[in-house]
Amino acid sequence: MREELIVSGRMNPHIDPQLQIWEWHIPAYLFLGGLAAGILFFASYFFIKGKSEEYPTAVKLAPIITPVLIGLGLLFLLLDLKHKLYFWRLYTAFKIESPMSWGAWTLMAIMPLSGIWAALNIKSLFPKWDWKFDIVKDAIKVLEEYKTPIAWAMMILSVILGIYTGILLSAFNARPLWNTSILGPLFLVSGMSTGAAAIIILSKSKAERHTFARIDLLLIAIELFLIVHMFMGFRASSQVQIDASAMFLGGQFTAPFWVFVVGLGLVIPAVLEIMEMRNKKIPYMVAPALVLFGGLLFRFIMAYAGQMSRWLY
């Protein structure tokens, strides 16, 4: 049998024997970013549609946690940086070809917008809320008049935020598992699905929960289609991508991915959501909690497995 044996003398920390440049921070951030993007998308979409009263959790309550989610994500990103004191260099450049640059600027724009959105809605949720300072009250009064343009900006930026988390990884040609353009849409849909799940958990109205369960069901269906589509693409691609997909089709990630991410995180919540909509007695928290768990695990598995996939030469 013909064999090729490659021995490398290189042993750089975090590079060899296999790449380990990103630990838990990055997948955790990708999850938080996707979740925040999902929530903000639904908030701005249903506000623009004039459904603030029909879906108060989506438009008013859920977005209040997004500045916290984004802030936590940013903290994780900062913790991940190895040359932390220079983080501000992200904002002295805009590199059109670098998804990370896009992401940094998108976060810079959407973080204050999500804060403004939370500030604009907090009074209708907590009637006793007092801003204390007149200047804040005046600012809110001014911003109130621009609520619709703010919602539009937030909707567009939330889609960019959601899709960039996937594009960030798919731009790395060096890691064959990530190097598929399906990853952007897949992460976007997954993020929106976790956003819908968070709204279901926070909502007190059955009608609102059912609407978002239906939305979530559609998103899960798209996600399943994209996952199958992604592996079909890998199987039909070059050797390095066939090898990368083999990690999920018989290799070490097969069980965690198909049992926990696809089974527990997508298929079972979909079944539970259908059963609940048919008025079967199921605690409504279970399905969205599984969706959130699946979304988090999906990002961890993709981040770790992607770093293991490589070119051999």
Add this chain to the structure above:
Amino acid sequence: MRYAMAVDTKKCVGCSDCVVACQTENDVPIGYCRDWIVEVTDGTYPQLELEHRSERCNHCENSPCVRCCPTGASHYSDGGTVMVTKNKCIGCGACIASCPYDARYTHPKGYVDKCTFCIHRVKKGQQPACVAVCPTKCMYFGDLDDPNSEVSKVIKKRKYKTLIPEAGTKPQLYFLI
């Protein structure tokens, strides 16, 4: 100007002198390396072939690391070399993840580091440390735009390959075979 390097795999014996020379010249932190030796055994027993390669950053013409860098720290410099500006680097790891050759590492001080083609020596008219020290003289460095440079001549004369050209990086490290 297009700086490039050619490594003669028929002459290289894998002694690692280039690795040590680089570590010394560039004050590479202990446990790290900017160039390294790869040994490839290929064939069906007992007909086996052994190839030695002294590898390093390929100073690609279409560098994924320059493309992915969010701050512009990774950039093209003199003669198409790929360089990292320390005080622009945030240590995010995007360039490391983007390099199909895994030629970069994070310096213990936080910024990303890699082969510079010893540009500080080249500017003084010297050869890169690895080339200068090689006991079998298996490495050639120079300007590909100059037809009379050593590297241009040897590439014209000999058969060569580059590493994973299918990654689309247009690598500038040529292996004579």
